[in-house]
Amino acid sequence: MTTYDPVESPTAANLICNTCGTQYPVTDHAQRSTCLICDDPRQYVPPTGQSFTTLRDLTLSPQAYHNDFTPYSEDDRLISIHTVPKFAIGQRAILVRTPSGKNILWDCVTYLDVATVARINNLGGLAAIVISHPHYYSTHSEWSRAFNCPVYTAARDAEWKAITTETDNLLDAQEDEFEIEGVKVLQLGGHFPGSLVMLFDGRLLIADTLLTTPAGVGRWTVDAAGEKRDKPKGLNTFSFMWSIPNWIPLSPDEIVRMWIVLKKHDLRSTHGAFVGQDIEDVCIKQRILESMQIQVQHMGWVDHPFLKEFTVIVPRLNI
Template sequence: MNKVRICATCGTKYPADFNEEQCLICEDDRQYVPFGGQKWTSDSDLAQKHRVKIKQLKTNVFELIVDPVFAIGQRAILVLSKSGNILWDCIPLLDENVIEFIRGKGGIQAIAISHPHYYSNMKDWAETFDCPILLPKSEKDFIVNSTDKIQFWTADKVDFWEDIQLIRIGGHFPGSSILWLPKLNGKGIMLCGDTFNLSLSMKHFSVMYSYPNRIPLPIKDIEGIKKKIRKIEFDEIYGFWPYQNLVTEAKKILIQSLKRYK
């Protein structure tokens, strides 16, 4: 094959010069290749069968999802602020409807991504909106479609404007991160991707090396995560799937969940 391809399982977009038959993201033991084998799709096929659905979560926070669900089914979250808009995580479809919507809100000034499973077509997003992508250097080997828009960071956090911070938490990947919005609501909002995975009961969070393959984290890693979370103030958490909006007792539930790991 010598054409641009998108992995149908994880949504990662590969360039035309990628000659392997398997998705490098899905081959990693944190992800998986389906029983039926590797499957690919294309931008045109994705655009014909899907659209980007936009939903307002709060005054300055919008959810972007691929509808109907494609691949992992994650959402991206657009955060609006006077000093610049930030796209949290990435989805594998960028259509004219969402481009027009975002430009009407002032564009995107930075993209921050929780971990490699959501790199998807980040190059397209960054080049369309002419903005940088902030990625931890620890995950550079998972970048399969590079761009000069990528800026690597190696510290424990990245400071944006209006006190917004991209904070390394670890766990799922060494560079797994959260985006902390301290001024949007009460004590703040945490956007966590699947650095933390909220249960369907809305009463428990899990944190694992691999969610689909049920591979746990070492307890020493959990202890490090506990210390970091205690230092962050927040009232609400928004995760990687549309139902994962916890708007009451969010920090209490997360701390209680982490205490289960002993």
């Protein structure tokens, strides 16, 4: 295991976008005054304009940034990691503790410090990092160097890489399924051409390839009087967006392509991009399909053949 100190890192002064958290391989604002991620229609530059920080400045900030580690209550093999106070987009990474004893980091957060490295090393370090899409590439090269591990991203999204290193591994644009350290990674596309999800023992780590909705995490099993009830019909669990902050949905054809890859797999839960976006439900695959059909129908495609698609729920025991 390597020793890593972000303040002493040779790239500690590299510019980091304050809005999306992407790190660039330059230290001079004259070399980088804009962010390629935030200038893309799927993201945005805030009203205050483009601004940058550095990992050194974040580490020494009076806001006292740190990363919280939260094991998933239903399965402690999944540990959420998110930065407090919120920085940039505010997504979480998820540490997946595989049966082989090798840990995989799903997605990435910008902030990295000595305490985070020590905590993960005490859990066995990292064998690999897999990142769902370009909005979460963040400081992946710092993480890769700190844990001496490869980073897997989609070849389809290579043009949005701000930094490339010798530890980068691009997943084949022509394939839909991959196995990394015994865990399946599915290339669904949609939000970005190469948007990925990860499948671990029926638990689908979705980032915002499938965007978890407020209705999706709502507690519909009881009413205010404590009486049991069914979830009202017509409520989605997920949305499928090309641009999330700018509210541009995916087309029906793109949604269908995502389903074709996903429909072959049995699921028991989903785990979204942010803390609290965990849904435990043996019928979650049905809810994904229903959400897709709700979106297609409400976009005006009332006769689309996809609306007749159905899936069979296969009961499984929790392990």
